[in-house]
Amino acid sequence: AQSVTQLGSHVSVSEGALVLLRCNYSSSVPPYLFWYVQYPNQGLQLLLKYTSAATLVKGINGFEAEFKKSETSFHLTKPSAHMSDAAEYFCAVDTNAGNMLTFGGGTRLMVKP
């Protein structure tokens, strides 16, 4: 069975600093991986996805993530944090069953002025 671990339930950065949100997965088959963002009292918005093409994936709002098979990781980064990036971020994995996404516990990103 697949699982997703997000290290750090809360991450705080200063505006303009690098954002790094960690995600590790386990899967017995090549995974499809996703990052979603959730703003308060809203649904989930897809940031980016890895579907076995390029290992470096660029998403919306300046975010990107790199799939590293050897490390079973899919960390999310952004070079310079903006106040509007404050939200909860979820990493998710979908194996070739295609029936469901398994989510990590989420990381709440706080951006300090």
Next chain:
Amino acid sequence: NAGVMQNPRHLVRRRGQEARLRCSPMKGHSHVYWYRQLPEEGLKFMVYLQKENIIDESGMPKERFSAEFPKEGPSILRIQQVVRGDSAAYFCASSPPGGRYGYTFGSGTRLTVV
């Protein structure tokens, strides 16, 4: 092209009442998924449906919960005899056939049981 529509956005029910949550998938999407998000937790899969079929309900509680996706109309998640522990945000997602390329989520229904 409207996204995934869920209603109501907020629902308050007294213990023992029934809750009905509705989800209309995106146009062209034939797969619907329901997830539950408990306070301060991630999303947990509940059920996966296609038109008139339940494909995977491995995440559904065994009692009081049911889901349907009829040939016509929205998908319905029904919770009978609600209890305080049912208070959560319920999200619906839809995808086209194949489903592996990322789901589109609705804004959720926040159920409060008082």
